[in-house]
Amino acid sequence: MDVLQAADDLRRRSLVNYPRPLDRLIYLASMRDYNTGIYHHDGLASRYSPEVACEAMADCHKEAFRQLVSNSLEELVGQLEAYMASTHTSPTDFIAAWKGLEPYRVAVPVESDPLAAQFLFSTFKVALAILESRLHPSPAAAPAA
């Protein structure tokens, strides 16, 4: 019950600032310790307990992952484009970094289904290629109206 309340609290106070599943996924992954897999959120932990806060964040992370997997390729491209704009990085640098480092691979929840994770990674790869092709459009590859 506490975990459900904490998750609801998290959605209302923190995640409301991240309307897109991609942003929520990245935000929640950033709150997780890479060495232990434990999520940290001081505010939530003080209102509930560190354990409850961790579990609530893990649940919200899984939820964001499921939402992102269920989004179409077109939606993912849109979200990636919006996320890229929100970082204020040059699109060329952003795409080069994401293609090279593949940060999305460490952004998924620990217990994700391997197929769903592979599917998402594959969709990211195509989405990045689409964004890249828009930066350097070839004469033969003008998008259809």
Added chain:
Amino acid sequence: MIQLILFLSLGAALLLSLGFFMRPRRAEGGSTALVHARQALSTLQGGLLPADMVARVFDRADLDYVESQGSPELQRLFLDERKRVALLWVSRVREQLVSLREFHAGSARFYAQLNPLTELSLLFDFSRLLLACRMLQVFVFLRGPYAAPRIVGATAATAAKVCNVSQESLAFLTPAYAAAGGKHAAQTARF
């Protein structure tokens, strides 16, 4: 004389078949088989067979979107990627089904009393499913992820049906079932 040999052969074959079907099932390795079966069932029901997941992997709308970008390179990349994921889906479904079939062929009867008709039906479904998976692998490999949407749908539906039967066979492992005093409670204790 020939008739006698034929009758004796037939009798021996019948006895052997009877012995095969009535043989006591071994309990050795039963816990491992149960764990594998439970994992396979969970993977199938939770990750591989949900309709939205299957629909996403084989979603034509994504292809339409990529085609609208007007780039042959993008289209090729997308089809290669989706083909890889589709093949991964089929191989994982097949792998989990093999694990479930082993459970049913081995220790399921020891733990869960399925009637012979259900067992025969399951045997038929498993054979059909594994064949369908092989066919899908060939189709997807040769013609891409959108080659056989009907086989994908039929495979997912039959696999879901088989999972339901397996779930009933494994129901005695769930705490709720044990608390309700399920008919296999004694067998659970034995396990």
